[in-house]
Amino acid sequence: MQSWNAPEVPEIEGPGLAPRVHDTAAGGVRELAGSGGRAGLYVCGITPYDSTHLGHAATYVAFDTLIRAWRDAGLEVTYVQNVTDVDDPLLDRANETGVDWQDLAQAEIGKFRGDMEALRVIPPNHYVSVVDSVDLVVSAVSEMLRTGSAYVVGDDVYADLSADSLIGSIGHLDDAEMDRLFAERGGDPETPGKRHPRDPLLWRGRREGEPSWPGGDLGEGRPGWHIECAAIAKANLDIPFTVQGGGYDLVYPHHEMSTSHLREVTGRQHPAESFVHTGLVGYAGHKMSKSRGNLVFVSQLLDDGVPADVIRLTLLAQHYRTDWEYTTSQLYAAARRWQRWQDAAHLAGDADESATIAEIRAAIADDLSTPAAVAVVDAWAARPGRGKAVIGAVSALLGVSI
Template sequence: MCGVTPYDSGHMGHAFTFLMFDVLVRFFEAGGTRVKYVQNVTDVDDPLFERARRDGVDWRELADRETKVHVRDMTVLGWRPPDKMPRVSDEIPRIVSAATRLQTSGHAYKTDALYFDTSTYPEFGRLSHRSRRSMLRKLREEELLGTVGPGAKHDALDFTLWRGSRPDEPAWPSKFGAGRPGWHIECSVMAMRYLGPQIDIHGGGRDLVFSHHESERAQSESLTGKSPFSQAWVHTGMVRYQGRKMSKSLGNLVKVSQALQRAPAAALRLYLVSHRYRSDWNFEWAGLTRAARFIERMRKLLADEARAKRPKRAPGRALMAEFNAALADDLDTPRAVRALRAAVRQKDVAAVQAMREVLLGTAALS
């Protein structure tokens, strides 16, 4: 999945996305499916360089620091760590070779930069269900339209595979000139290196559907000639705060570290996974407080049971069936949380433990 661009990690939007994928991975593994989980770290990207420039720090330092924040937060929140977290800066030779192959096979052309030629991929727009007009509108909104014309892009939808770097950005040698990769090709190359030409599930936040995943799909399938690049695409909703999308530009980020000052990690995790992965929702402190009360009840139940030293019993079948059916139904975590609440009410400790492992991972109860 697409992981962080490490320049401003650690807010609720990130935590929500990564915990949803954590529940998904844990649910598969609890059912006996072996999962190989790769999470990309985009440490070569415009927003990271802009932030480094603004703060007058080295981009590598900033990326290292923010990647550590991300891993620290997710460790506290009890994730099952990805099997691999590749960084773009370690993968440049492979990216250059993929870009070269795209050019040789006629899917890319070089003018002022190396561009992917979207006219060679008729399905462009199919993943995001967008018309050409709608794609152009989105690119304009994000200021990614660029220049079209002789010596530049042939078409406004074409996107950069390789470009020259600004003086304060890193540059790597390549046959297209010294420079750096475009964002989309980075993720395609890392996904294919560690998971192969076709993968089962590819995910990220919903803001990545277009243009990032649309472009990833186009260039990956053009590279390998294999379709689909990913069997399923899973996108998480946006977290709002005080009615507005949580974002750096609005300055309304709620950080994981802030929330952990008010509630145990398991409570924050429970509160986040009480929302449907694909929905947008509003972060409210009262919701976190309610989750903390429930976690305390659960902690007491488990502590009492540990003291009682009763022989272990199998979890209630009806409870577990409901829990598993909920998650099998397009990862309906709110319904799975209701099953966990029922298990606590019924004092079915074995069921509580099994459900806790999937929903709350190793997050601490107090």
């Protein structure tokens, strides 16, 4: 699947720094330096039944910052992102609106691409749709059945989580919390015939009125949710890869389950070396969510004439791990900041700014602390005799054009 056009990323003089980033599973900050000069990143993509909101954008800008830091440090990065272009929420929205589910998915994927390109997010090396990956899923589920880590219930196939002694090692949640989140986030704990209420669906047998694909010995059907990311990661990344990433609401069940499936199909106990999660963005008193409808869409802000750099600066002013609530005053503050930076860039001279660039690099290397990096640029913009070399660093490391 086509992603979007890559932004220009200027080269910066001097050595970059390998970032130290918070690993959810480890419960602390660790250096993410890759291996052999390479880093692998998998970030869970959208389910395309609605447009990109600021919560989505905050996540993808955060991981874009990680990629920029890695590349500045000289690492070769392989970035994979999926698109869940067949799933219950998409099919439900299509039925509600009377739009063909494929047309709805393609329209929203197109908007997402446009939003990411406008925000200067570096595109993934592999942008992979679930519809295009059904064969990979069939192969993975068949392997799990062969090894006994999956079982059949009627026309469906479920993972047997009792086969994985490491399940639960990412989020470190107790049973009551896992029960609650599994039920709230797409699970089916009440399905008869399951060995355990939290065993996740791997393959959904054909239902009347739903799309389905040939599944070989599995029969006709379609992929479950978590298995798609395991199958796509296995096909497109060297295992183990460096970071599994996404919003904090994906820790359980999605990352816990998809990592468990990846263990079973690769034989690697730790197929992802670390897990990085972004905080949740709220609006009008609640987490921004499609079900609640309290969404601020990137495309609408762009249509209203808000520059993409201002949107990006609004996001960069928040630390990626912090839950925060969006207000229009933050947008106005970002617009004023961007104007100050542009004015400063216009009047910049040839002064040596290696120390300032080193400060920006150090801030980002310290758990992607973009608010600290933004503060460094604020100080540069307010200082007389500033040098123009910072302009390229702001573009390369923060993705903001001034």
